[in-house]
Amino acid sequence: MDKDFVDELNELLGDRFSDSESVRSNYSKGEDIFDPVLPLGVAFPNTTEEISEILKICNNFKIPVVPFGAGTSLEGQVVGIKEGISISLENLNKIIEVNKDDFDCRVQASVTRIQLNNYLKDQGVFFPIDPGADASIGGMCATSASGTMAVRYGTMRTNVLGFTIVLPTGEIIKTGGRSKKTSSGYNLTGLFIGSEGTLGIITEIQLRLNPIPESIISGICHFKSLDDAVNSAKEIIQFGVPIARIELLNADQMEISINFSNLSDLQVSPTLFFEFHGTEKGNIESIENCKEISEGNDGFKFKWSKDFKERNKLWKARHDVYWSVKALKANARVYATDACVPITNLAECIRFAEKEIQDLSLKAPIIGHVGDGNFHVTVLYDPQNKEDFKIIRNFSDKLVKKTLDLGGTVTGEHGIGLNKKEYLLLEHPTSLNLMKSLKKTIDPNNIMNPGKIFD
Ligand SMILES: Cc1cc2nc3c(=O)[nH]c(=O)nc-3n(C[C@H](O)[C@H](O)[C@H](O)COP(=O)(O)OP(=O)(O)OC[C@H]3O[C@@H](n4cnc5c(N)ncnc54)[C@H](O)[C@@H]3O)c2cc1C
Known part of the structure; x- marks a missing residue:
C-alpha cells in the first residue's frame, strides 16, 4: 500500500483505519457464491464529512473503494478489491x-x-x-x-x-x-x-x-400442484385483493422448511403463505376471497390466524428458507436465481425452471414473491466441484433467457454485482452505454466499486 496514502488515512481516522488480516477478512465478501478477496484495509468513518475526506484521498491516489453495509448481498457486490479499501458504514447507525x-x-x-x-x-x-x-x-x-x-x-x-x-x-x-x-x-x-x-x-x-395496520392476519394454503398455487396467486392479484404478502414455497422447499423450522402441522406440497393488513372486517373479507380463489384451484387445508406467535413462527420459517437450504450440506454454497416476469407469464416461467431442475437432477427448491412475479431457485452445490457449477450456470443462463423472452428482468431484487454482469448486457443492450457514460461522468477515476454491475 502506498505509504503516503496510508499516512493520510491514519491521520484522518487513527485506529479507525485497519489493515489487520482478521478485519480485512471480515469485509472480504457478502452472502454470495464468490471466494473472499481481502481489501488492502478497512476504514470505519463516523460522519458524512469523514467519508468525504476519505473519498478525496482515495480519488487522489486512485485507490478503489467498496462501500460495505451489512454484507448480506447475494451477487458479489461487496467482494473486496485487492488493490482497494473497503469502507464499513457501521458507525453511521443513528x-x-x-x-x-x-x-x-x-x-x-x-x-x-x-x-x-x-x-x-x-x-x-x-x-x-x-x-x-x-x-x-x-x-x-x-x-x-x-x-x-x-x-x-x-x-x-x-x-x-x-x-x-x-x-x-x-x-x-x-x-x-x-x-x-x-x-x-x-x-x-x-x-x-x-x-x-x-x-x-x-x-x-x-x-x-x-x-401500523389495525389488524394483521396470516394464512396458509396447500395445493396439489405448483401450477395451481401460481394460478391462485395470479388470480388473487388480478382480482385486486389487497394482500400484503403472498409467498410461494414448492414441495421441496416445504419439506426442507418443515424439518428445519419444526412446522409439524404443515404438509409437503406446494404452498402459499398469505398476510393481510387492514381493518379486521376488511381482512376477513380478503381472506374469504383468497380461500375461494385457492379452493377453486384445488387448494386445500386453508388456515388463517390472528395469533401473533403463530404468525411469527410462519414468517420466521419463510425468512429462514435460505438458511434451511444451506444447512442441508456443510460448506455448500447456494446459487439463487432471481427471475421476475409479468404475473400472467409466471406459471410458464416456473414450469420451465421446474422441468430444467428435474432434467438436470439438481437439488433446487423454489420460493417466490409470487404477487410480484418474482421467484428464486436456490441451488445447493459444492464449491469444490467445478463441473457442478458449470451445470448450474448453464441452468441459470437458460432461465435468464426464458425470463427475458417472457418480458421479465434478470434480477427482481438482488442486483447485478459480479454474478449477473453478462445478464445485464442481455437485458439492456441499448442502454448499457448510457449507464457507462453516467458512471464515467460521476466517477471519472473509476474508484467506486469498480468491476461491479459492468466492467
Ligand atoms: C437470507 C437472505 C435473504 C434475502 N432475501 C432478500 C429478499 O427477499 N429481497 C431482497 O431484495 N434481498 C434479499 N437478500 C439480499 C440482501 O439482503 C439485500 O441485497 C440487501 O439490500 C443488502 O443490504 P446490505 O446492507 O447487506 O448491503 P451490503 O451487502 O453491505 O452491500 C450491498 C451493495 O450495496 C453497496 N452499499 C452498501 N451500503 C452502501 C451505502 N451506504 N452507499 C452506497 N453503496 C452502499 C455495497 O457496496 C454493495 O454494492 C437476502 C439476503 C439473505 C442473506
Whole structure:
C-alpha cells in the first residue's frame, strides 16, 4: 500500500483505519457464491464529512473503494478489491428524525430495517420493506431491495424520498426532499437506487413510513400442484385483493422448511403463505376471497390466524428458507436465481425452471414473491466441484433467457454485482452505454466499486 496514502488515512481516522488480516477478512465478501478477496484495509468513518475526506484521498491516489453495509448481498457486490479499501458504514447507525404525522423519517445509512422498526413501533408507524436478512437501509437502497411485502408497499424505489450522498470526488450532495411527490429536475434519488456502490456513498436516507395496520392476519394454503398455487396467486392479484404478502414455497422447499423450522402441522406440497393488513372486517373479507380463489384451484387445508406467535413462527420459517437450504450440506454454497416476469407469464416461467431442475437432477427448491412475479431457485452445490457449477450456470443462463423472452428482468431484487454482469448486457443492450457514460461522468477515476454491475 502506498505509504503516503496510508499516512493520510491514519491521520484522518487513527485506529479507525485497519489493515489487520482478521478485519480485512471480515469485509472480504457478502452472502454470495464468490471466494473472499481481502481489501488492502478497512476504514470505519463516523460522519458524512469523514467519508468525504476519505473519498478525496482515495480519488487522489486512485485507490478503489467498496462501500460495505451489512454484507448480506447475494451477487458479489461487496467482494473486496485487492488493490482497494473497503469502507464499513457501521458507525453511521443513528435514526436522525421521525415525522410520524407525515409518515417519513431520516436515518443514517447503516441503520438496519429491524433496528428502525423496533424504534418506530411505539409511534404507530413502520417501514415495510423486508428482504428477510437484517440488511442496512443504505445497502437496501444500493441494491434496490424489496422482499415479501413489496406486493403491497412497493420496493426501495417507491419508499425512498431523498439522500445525502458523498460523490467519488468527495463532494457532498443532497437529493430529493420530504415531500411525497416532486417534479423538480432529474430524479437523482432514483439514479442512486440500485447503483450498488458504484456511483457514491449514501450516508443519509429520507424514507416513507406507513401506519401500523389495525389488524394483521396470516394464512396458509396447500395445493396439489405448483401450477395451481401460481394460478391462485395470479388470480388473487388480478382480482385486486389487497394482500400484503403472498409467498410461494414448492414441495421441496416445504419439506426442507418443515424439518428445519419444526412446522409439524404443515404438509409437503406446494404452498402459499398469505398476510393481510387492514381493518379486521376488511381482512376477513380478503381472506374469504383468497380461500375461494385457492379452493377453486384445488387448494386445500386453508388456515388463517390472528395469533401473533403463530404468525411469527410462519414468517420466521419463510425468512429462514435460505438458511434451511444451506444447512442441508456443510460448506455448500447456494446459487439463487432471481427471475421476475409479468404475473400472467409466471406459471410458464416456473414450469420451465421446474422441468430444467428435474432434467438436470439438481437439488433446487423454489420460493417466490409470487404477487410480484418474482421467484428464486436456490441451488445447493459444492464449491469444490467445478463441473457442478458449470451445470448450474448453464441452468441459470437458460432461465435468464426464458425470463427475458417472457418480458421479465434478470434480477427482481438482488442486483447485478459480479454474478449477473453478462445478464445485464442481455437485458439492456441499448442502454448499457448510457449507464457507462453516467458512471464515467460521476466517477471519472473509476474508484467506486469498480468491476461491479459492468466492467
Ligand atoms: C437470507 C437472505 C435473504 C434475502 N432475501 C432478500 C429478499 O427477499 N429481497 C431482497 O431484495 N434481498 C434479499 N437478500 C439480499 C440482501 O439482503 C439485500 O441485497 C440487501 O439490500 C443488502 O443490504 P446490505 O446492507 O447487506 O448491503 P451490503 O451487502 O453491505 O452491500 C450491498 C451493495 O450495496 C453497496 N452499499 C452498501 N451500503 C452502501 C451505502 N451506504 N452507499 C452506497 N453503496 C452502499 C455495497 O457496496 C454493495 O454494492 C437476502 C439476503 C439473505 C442473506
